[in-house]
Amino acid sequence: MVEIAEGCTLDSLPPMIRLVLQGRAAALDAAAGALGLDAVPPLLRAASGAGGQALRLGPFELMILPALGSRAGLDAALAALPHSLVDVSDRHVGFVLEGARAADILAGLCPLDFAPSSFPVGMVTRTLLDKAGAAIWRTGAQTFHIEVWRSFAPYVEAQLREVGRGISFSLLSV
Amino acid sequence: MLLIDCPYCGPRAEIEFAYGGEAHIVRPAADVSEAEWEAFLYLRDNTKGVLAERWRHSHGCGRFFNALRDTRTDRFLAFYEIGTPRPETGEAA
Amino acid sequence: MSGVFRLAGRGRIDPSRPVAFRFDGRLIRGYAGDTVASALLAEGRHLMGRSFKYHRPRGPVSAGSDEPNALIGVGEGGRYTPNLRATQVEIHDGLVAVSQNRAPSLRFDIGALNTLAAPLLPAGFYYKTFMWPRGFWDKVYEPLIRRAAGLGRAPEAPDPDHYALHYAHCDVLVAGGGPAGLAAALAAGRMGARVILCDENAEFGGSLLADAYSRIDGLTAMDWVARMVAELERLPNVQLLTRCSAFHYGPHNMVALNQRLTDHLAMPPADMPRERIWQVRAREVVLAAGALERALVFEGNDRPGIMLASAARTYLHRYGVACGRKAVVVTADDAAYRVALDLAEAGVKIAAIADLRPVPGGTLVEAARARGIRILPATTIQRAHGHLRVTGAELAPVGEGGAVGKGRAVACDLVLMSGGFTPSLHLHSQARGALRFDDALGVYLPGEAIERVRSAGACRGVFALDAVLRDGVAAGLAAAGGENGPEWRVTRQDAPGTGGFAGALPRRGPGHLALAFVDFQNDVTAKDVKLAVREGFRSIEHVKRYTTTGMATDQGKGSNVNALAIVSNVLGRRPEEIGLTTYRPPYTPVTFGAFAGHARGDQFDPLRLPPMDGWARARGAVFEDVGQWRRARYFPRAGEDMAAAVARECRAVRSAAGIFDASTLGKIEVAGPDAAEFMNRFYVNAWTKLGVGKCRYGLVCRDSGFVYDDGVVGRIAADRFHVTTTTGGAAGVLNMMEDYLQTEWADLDVWLTSVTEQWAVIALQGPRAREILAPLVDGLDISAASMPHMTLREGSIGGVPMRLFRVSFTGELGYEINVPSGQARAVWDRVWQAGAACGLTPYGTEAMHVLRAEKGYLIVGQETDGTMTPGDVGCGWAVSKVKPDFIGKRALALPAMNAPDRLQMVGVLTDDPLSMLEEGMQLVAAAHIPAPTSAEGHVTSSYFSPALGRSIALAMVKGGRGRMGTGLYAPCLDGPPLKVTLVDPVFYDPEGARLNG
């Protein structure tokens, strides 16, 4: 646990399997079924099933974090449908930013509104963290899962620390 | 910074988007005349007023979409999906 | 109490907390709550700076951010900040401030001689004077002018502070925390709206902080402010920001605020940002910017000791400072009478009130009369006397028709001027709001706005306190969508001022030599503005640029309306027919540090590190920036310079094997049933017949027919291609692919995924590459027979999944080992160990460039410049003749795209094998052609080739392929032109025997 501001930690996530699924509705439906979800999550929302997690990053796109051993079932469910399923496990590095100041720190780098009414738990979206593309997923009221491309990780980590360094000195209330 | 209402993601800051130039420019087949090809490549209206234009939510959902924007005021009148016709707004182009 | 002009028991300073600071080296004592200006004024000192052009002695005119004169430098070393307004700089122990624009001292300044030359420095002076002789401009005129003019100096050391940025979102942003702003924020805040209220001052209250007369709900104005702020602080949905200026109003209600966090602190916490930029996206904006009192334009109006009447009132009530002992008040407005009364009550003698109006009347005027103050109706100020401090004024009667009679001298040490109040329209104007001229008030007011913005209070011409509060509440409610707001009862207030004056005051005589300043900061006089009009400038925008009025850092806060009125008078046209110049952001100057924010030093831009960066660093590689990537350029051994290292690396690749981190290559996975069809439409090449496991060099054109990118493409499966792009083109190619796919070919079932960073690429190149690799690939047969040039295999390397490409950008037998980037370092280490016995050598981007140039391989962006066709760069063979369409097909058929004299890629050899051409050199037909001449072509790549033992170059030459063996000349800046011969661009192994080995 690395504290980057009072009561706020930034940690790297261990390697994990990440798949990008793209296709039309039928393919996304089939994948959702294989993951044990009732339905494809709505746009910009994540959902969890027995087979893993699905992050709806675009109308025709899911980022899938499959549970161990569920890849085969996914392939089988998609076999007959036009789709593209690409392993990007190593393309990304994941971070978890957690704490009372987490949303404020993100707001130092990202123009999104992180008020719970605008960015509720379960929301996930690609956006920018200053000059680096990133996906931000709110997994808890004060917890964000951040994905960036591997080569941008040192930059993003340093920017988060830099914002954390100065964040304690403001009374951010709205 | 403009606030752009992606038809898929909702309103987002302009820095998440890439501009895509004038919309509804039809790419002609490869057998058109030289003049028609030139027009497709290079001739634009440079509208002062309501312009149909393309945007891509490149740091978001990745989708291209169209928008109607008044170039005099930067006010957006409509956002709509690629492949759908230009909406009627009642305002002169 | 220190400071002989300090009045005990007055002001909002804290007399229990004395503060000492230095101004021009001298120790000055003040109190917590003082500004540099108020502390100096408390010592009776008005002289604080010298002016921009004439180096005139100047003192503060105002008490706020509109101050044009009292600009000072603050801080030391890297923390030095020039051009800060002394009226805003809060003092703290240890503060160091200096006056500007003077040499050797503020009291005696050599540059002030300029003022004697003022008749020679009229508007447009620079345009008119320094035309001739032309050569004098650079060496004589410009350095002189630069030394004499300008304000402050730039700091020389790096800024040690850090700066923050914060994106915020709210329902209602209220800019300005005076009575209207407080009322609006409370109205919206009580409804639960997310509210941000900001004010540029250290405390909220605005004009109420200098108002000792008004009563609200029975409270003094200052007590009422305290109560309102306390309530706002208790509301969790309200963000209060003091020392925070709204300086830029951007489209769609994005307003930038600059919050100053540490400048007022003697000992700021170590990690505290000096400033923070707030980028606020507001659903609704309420502008409560107030109004600024206008100066009067008369001869000598810039003498220290001449200030706005409202400023003297602020110094009295906020800082407990009397700005002088004996004041002359010159006014066209009632408000100055309240100032005179307040000052008189505090013991300042009011020598006279000169009122420009023929018959001043009303409660305030009567109150002044009752107090025994001498009031001179229909009186102007002909001129002010004094040099470093005003010593007197000549007050003169204005007769019927405006004729000014003989005046009388009145001794004084303070002249207070009031030309009425100008609503602050800057932010409204930045929001692209229209302005409308109000005849009754004689000023512009906010009109219709494009943004969701409304003005409240004095900035829209509402001046009476009770009306201002009601206006603020109404604006807050409207912005937050409510109906019932707070109500306050104003139990005592001054009636709103009537009158006002704009333009140059009437005077006796033509005043050809009179310096009556309109724009203090840029030293623009009434005469300059009149001259501009006489010389034919009619548009106020042109007058502004010609005279520079309103173009200083204060953006014409105090001067624009006076300039407008002068133009209006000279032209005999109404002000609304002339218009007002556009107000530019920033409202007040913002430090560069605040704009830079987090983006400084190494964090200015993302520094992308390829997977083997750590390995290369450990081996002492020299790096180069390639876009955002940092790539190893070469790996010098002890004693080697770049040329030696690169030559050794090249020889190793040609004779044994080299290893290279090619991971930055762009990679895109194109997958789906229509993948081949998509590739056919996108690339100029044909793909249908490319077998699974085969690779092909692909070329991308724009629809203009010009080369856009290139790279090897491998077919992984019938419905899956592994596309590579150039390092710099990765994002662009993917965007272009998505563009055509989403907007032109939406029917295709094919999808694109960037895998640039999924796959690290280890290039293993050289005659011994196979020998090194074969034992590592877990049984995969990579023999020449089973895996020839331009093929690919999926497999594993030491258990790590691998896509192995047999491709070459060096001309040698070579492989590009693609492995997941998280495991690439381990694979690299294994290959490195395996190659040790074979002379495996790491090489960098420089050797890569030399090796490819020896083979005549083009680099898109180096040989091409966005106007080259595939044929121009010798790749016409790649263009499919049979496909019905592809991007660029129609354009490539245009006659001009096939003209014989187009620039074509060729090899170039200097006649002297050791002479080096420079990239970018022009090639011409003869050794000595008088200029101007047109070039036959230009050099695009130039290297020393270790394999050939001589220099080689690539060039684009008109009709070059038909000119092989002929000569051209490369003119040099130093020395005679170099003679060159055009040759085939493939310098090394033209048969490709090594490639296919």
Ligand SMILES: [Zn+2]
């Ligand atoms: Zn979107």
